[in-house]
Amino acid sequence: MRVTGARPAGAEDEAGAAQAVRQMFDAIAPRYDLLNHVLSANVDRLWWSRTARRFKPILADPDAAVLDICCGTGDMTMALLKHRPFGARPILAADFSRGMLSRGAKKFSRDREHGPHAVALEADALHLPLRSESLDLIVTAFGFRNLANYEAGLREFHRVLKPGGQLGILDFAEPGGLMGKAYAIYFRRVLPAIGRIICGPVSGDREGPYKYLPTSVGNFPPPPEMLDLMRTTGYADCAWKPYTFGIAGLYTGKREV
Ligand SMILES: C[S@@+](CC[C@H](N)C(=O)[O-])C[C@H]1O[C@@H](n2cnc3c(N)ncnc32)[C@H](O)[C@@H]1O
Numbered sequence: 641m642r643v644t645g646a647r648p649a650g651a652e653d654e655a656g657a658a659q660a661v662r663q664m665f666d667a668i669a670p671r672y673d674l675l676n677h678v679l680s681a682n683v684d685r686l687w688w689s690r691t692a693r694r695f696k697p698i699l700a701d702p703d704a705a706v707l708d709i710c711c712g713t714g715d716m717t718m719a720l721l722k723h724r725p726f727g728a729r730p731i732l733a734a735d736f737s738r739g740m741l742s743r744g745a746k747k748f749s750r751d752r753e754h755g756p757h758a759v760a761l762e763a764d765a766l767h768l769p770l771r772s773e774s775l776d777l778i779v780t781a782f783g784f785r786n787l788a789n790y791e792a793g794l795r796e797f798h799r800v801l802k803p804g805g806q807l808g809i810l811d812f813a814e815p816g817g818l819m820g821k822a823y824a825i826y827f828r829r830v831l832p833a834i835g836r837i838i839c840g841p842v843s844g845d846r847e848g849p850y851k852y853l854p855t856s857v858g859n860f861p862p863p864p865e866m867l868d869l870m871r872t873t874g875y876a877d878c879a880w881k882p883y884t885f886g887i888a889g890l891y892t893g894k895r896e897v
Pocket of ligand 1: 658661662665711712714715716734736737763764765766780782784786788
């Protein structure tokens with residue numbers, strides 16, 4: 641069966657899935673950064689920087705309108721800000737989990753006086769409170785996979801992008817071969833155990849969030865399917881660049897003119 645969107649355990653429809661995802665991120669928000677860095681041995685920083693570098697030419701334009709959607713605690717946004725010139729238009733950093741977003745907002749305000757900054761916006765990626773054809777760039781890191789409807793997400797991004805505007809989706813993937821087998825053991829057994837130790841005391845849920853991550857990656861459409869979906873929803877020049885043996889990767893495309 642073709643996967644249409646994230647379905648955390650117990651969610652019966654899209655509204656239920658979105659609610660479960662939001663509650664899960666609200667619950668783990670206090671430990672999210674720590675969990676991330678431990679689980680990825682800080683490789684996540686390289687992935688955010690690499691993604692930001694890919695969009696350097698747009699970010700260098702002070703008037704470019706940029707959205708980091710599903711920004712969470714803001715590390716992707718901070719990597720994008722490094723490439724913004726002084727006096728540039730603020731980056732919009734949006735997420736529907738208040739717990740995650742409030743932590744990101746603290747990081748953005750810290751740097752506000754010293755240079756380019758970001759503005760936090762509580763918003764649902766599937767219903768963005770933004771004008772059609774208003775953005776030059778949308779980036780999302782490890783958030784797209786959590787949307788309740790992938791096609792609806794791509795269509796909503798398409799609506800708010802200007803013709804020719806660019807999209808970057810950084811997310812996990814499942815590598816093949818021997819590397820894939822070794823990684824599957826880490827991802828399905830070691831990672832949930834570490835997650836339980838780090839987040840258990842704050843999330844109050846002994847199993848859910850740590851089982852959800854590997855399941856959601858397993859259910860996420862593989863690159864050829866994602867690229868097809870991007871093309872059919874109106875994106876051109878679609879490509880996928882694997883990062884770190886294909887554990888993660890960056891999808892890119894631009895809104896057809
Ligand atoms: C794994 S975190 C990634 C956060 C950050 N981008 C990073 O790279 O660390 C996924 C984020 O997506 C957000 N999210 C999931 N579905 C969303 C939706 N429909 N609208 C807005 N945010 C959403 C969650 O609240 C969460 O903060």
